[in-house]
Amino acid sequence: MALEGVILFGLIIGIIAYGIEYLGKGIQKYSIEGWKVDKTVKSKHTGYFILGTIMTSSYVFIQWAALFFAPVNIIAPLEGLGLVVLILFSYFVLKEDISKIQIGGIILILTGTIIITLFNPNSGDIRFTDFNPNAFFLITSLIVASELIAILVCKFSGYKGAGLIIGITAGTFMALQTVTKRITAIPDPFLALTFTFISFAVTTLTFIFTQFAFAKAKANIVVPCFTSASIIVAIFLGISALSEAIIPIQIFGLLIIILGVILLTAFNREVLLEPTE
Secondary structure, eight states: OOOOHHHHHHHHHHHHHHHHHHHHHHHHHHHHHHHHHHTSSSSHHHHHHHHHHHHHHHHHHHHHHHTTTSOHHHHGGGHHHHHHHHHHHHHHTSOOOOOHHHHHHHHHHHHHHHHHHHTOOOOSOOOGGGOOHHHHHHHHHHHHHHHHHHHHHHHHTTSTTHHHHHHHHHHHHHHHHHHHHHHTTSSOHHHHHHHHHHHHHHHHHHHHHHHHHHHHSOHHHHHHHHHHHHHHHHHHHHHHHHOOOOOHHHHHHHHHHHHHHHHHHTTSSOOSSOOOO
């Protein structure tokens, strides 16, 4: 099944966005390891850290551009490809081993991404009539409220499982970043302005809840929860609030990606860096 030229363009931008983001995270990790050796931040590694920070920050705007041309259910799963870039960087630059489980995860992520992309039934355009604001705000409110209640339950029970739940909540806010950026592509000035502000607000919440999650659990628990929620919630909102379609084979591809993310992160002693802010 051939992709529309506009969707293919958005896909390429999306791949670049996630590649830059996670490559930036790898460079940040490289600089941190360098600081440990130099015993000071006043070294060449400071420049690397600044470069990595610029790269991870620029992702927000590059992904935004991608969502002007491609639907959410094409762009959101590319988060898994970002993790693949990070693992490969750790292998070739940081000289860290790649386990057989990680190789399996990489293969699954690449396979799932190809399936979702090739069988995409959606158009690259988005119209005002495609957006259902009632569904967006209702579903978003229910999901976020449920997660916040679960966090409170964890608090009153000694924070058992808090890292997992807060990681999912951070991933939900990351999904809202993706969806709200897509909404700004609707040719309506009021919607574009409104959801631009909402997008920046959920970006801040993503950062806060990500740091909160890492304070409560190890990275190999937080990262797969974050990434899985980010992809699943974004696609679900794309279907329910933006009139995007998804066919069974794409659902199969999505499940393959989620399994790949889990293999890539959950069974490792250390996951390099936290998810995007």
